[in-house]
Amino acid sequence: VIGRVRFLVMALVLAAGTGLAAQVSVGRLLRAAEEPRNWLTYSGDYAGHRHSLLRQIDPSNVKNLEMKWILQAQVAGSWESSPIVVDGIMYLTQRPNDIIALDAKTGRIFWIYKYVGTTEYKVCCGANNRGLAILGDTLFMGTLDAHLVAVDAKTGRLRWDVNVAHFAHGYSVSLAPLVVKDKVIIGVGGGEYGIRGFIAAYDAATGKEAWRFNTVPSPGEPGSETWSGDAWKSGGGSVWVTGTYDPDLNLTYWGVGNPGPDFNAAQRPGDNLYTDSVVALDPDTGKLKWHFQFTPNDRYDWDATQVPVLVDTAWLGKPSKLLMLANRNGFFYVLDRVTGKFLLGKPFIKVNWASGLDANGRPIETPQPPGSPTMPGQQGGTNWYSPSYSPRTGLFYVSAWEDAGGVFTSQPNEYQPGRNFMGGNYRATRPVPDAAIAPNIKRGPINTWTDAVGHGAVIAVDPGTGDRKWTFPMYDLTDSGILTTASDLLFTGGREGYFQALDARTGQLLWRSSLGSVQIYSAPTTYEVDGKQYVTIICGNVLAVYGLRD
């Protein structure tokens, strides 16, 4: 009740504010999908669909897309950010921790906020940041040294800055925060450093911590029976991809990362809750409503940090509230998001680590003998790349890695604060001993590894059966997210630097644009300014924005 009252007060304060156009109220966030000219959250809406109602660009005219403007990032390195767009103004992050405000129509910049923190942060996989959240006229960004900052959307001035965890112990914040009512919710990265992960909410006005949910329970707490000894203290459970929210159920859903150490499961006997799980939390209190674990006692580094996609549709003939997730472990899952009950699970790629799932969705494991390749490999059947769900086609779209596997080796690993805590290593399968491997961090312009190490694909899954409806194969792998629109277009990238439009119903290629043999790490978004629809993609160090030829 107190939370509700505060939320009302907050809303009143916002409503009585300066009367700026760029005020993003709680109500606007709840109905974000209904104003498709804007892109107000990481996934475009609370349900995680990454689907837009815009339809100006359609299968008949998509061939007339042309580049309208580009933004050259001022720093090197992979760029994983997903922009938000509010009433003609785009906000996005560039590494390490800058916020850029620019004109969404021309790409010209209003201001850049540069967060100055320590450069001693510890991140496994690059100085990545995946984006922002907005409430009222305040932007929220997590930092590599585990701070959360609030920045004035008009001026780029810092409003508050709170430290959420100790960077020297491997904690960081790389995800785009999620605003729910008057709170900003984040999680922490650091699954390769033996952190003890958490999801936490902060008061949007002050930055004061409102609640914290530990993704690894301490002795005595529910779930602690799935740990033994002191393993929980360095048990991992990072959270580095933005969750989703169901206002009717008042639940927020988050995917939790791998246990620590990554590869040596013997060092942490038990199921290791809530690692590799999706958790449903009360956004007012952080209290756990339910959880579902995909990979118990994981030894493959298979974070469940995929966007939990919320879909209202019929299940066995009954209108149902579902949660869909294509997991890094290679299985596609459908859960009842009211209770967490397992409804369906089927591999969406070739897997050999499990022969299937039991009635409760627990894997029936078939571990491969030492030295034999496991499929999928460490990077998984998919990873953090945003999937998309189209209510029109009823299909779930995911970027997948096909035929990519490798050998996992485990070894004991003593925990030392701030040091890598992998507990072994992984070697991707190669046809020839010293042949090239697929790049882990950044792709060069020449593909020397070829499709012999696996290849990427966009897979359309029928959620009712878990079967593939169609496949769009790529030659190289893909780390790109997916956008669908109400005109039944699907936009995606890939490692080759092609930005592609497919027919969402058939998977047929309708249009492509080459952005230059550099990896696309981000997900497309779309918005409208002055009656014109734009589509965005980030490739290498360039944000490219397309629209129809005038």
Place this chain on the structure above:
Amino acid sequence: VRKSVVLCAVLALTVTVRLAAVNPQQDHSGQYAPADVLAGGKIYSSLCANCHGATGTGVGTVDLRRGALRRAATDTALAELISSGLPALGMPAFRLDSSEMRALVAFVRAGFDTNPAAGVVLGDAARGRDVFHGRGNCLSCHRLGDKGGDAGPDLTDVGATRPAASLQRTLLDPTSMMRPINRPVRAVTREGTVITGRRLNEDTYTVQLITDRGRLVSLTKAELREWSVSTTSTMPSYKETLTPAELADLLAYLVSLKGSGP
């Protein structure tokens, strides 16, 4: 802000102390204790392989195994880079003690080769040069500097890019060691023109190759009538045509081919 200044100062001190522990005499010498190389391999697989990959080629065009690194020409510079990281690019700083750092540097500089002599017989490189140009007839298909053919991969720096054991096996059984990118390709255009050559680059829609006649060609797959990639190497085995002594000499010559440097 004040906190980070202090931390930076502390780090700077740490780096200085630790750098002194890496023997500066070893810069460029290429000589590293086998025990260090072995220990360095373990450190590499737990600290570095997550990004740089098992072969050292996981980050962009960086190839750690080649040893010659743009940002770290000397062992001291390499140790410094590992200690301070490249924050702007997202490489974290690694705090290693002096023996760990020595081992890791040794592993990288030794080309990731924890057992360089295993099963490899090296002869005399000068004699091997004669085999290369004479009975081996290697330039008929391979390039060395600005001479030679283009059917096979360029050998100018093959001693830096492939371990000796791989080269030895290639001479005896070329198909078993052919890297996928080097697989011979054959395309037939809509007009019926047959193009054969060696693949240089490929993506979903296009392929770039050098033809047997040394022409650079880019093809759009959708416009081809036929497209095939062979897994059999066109290189002959030298198992029977060269004596064991000639093979050992040729191998020594190949290992000595380190190119003209970065």
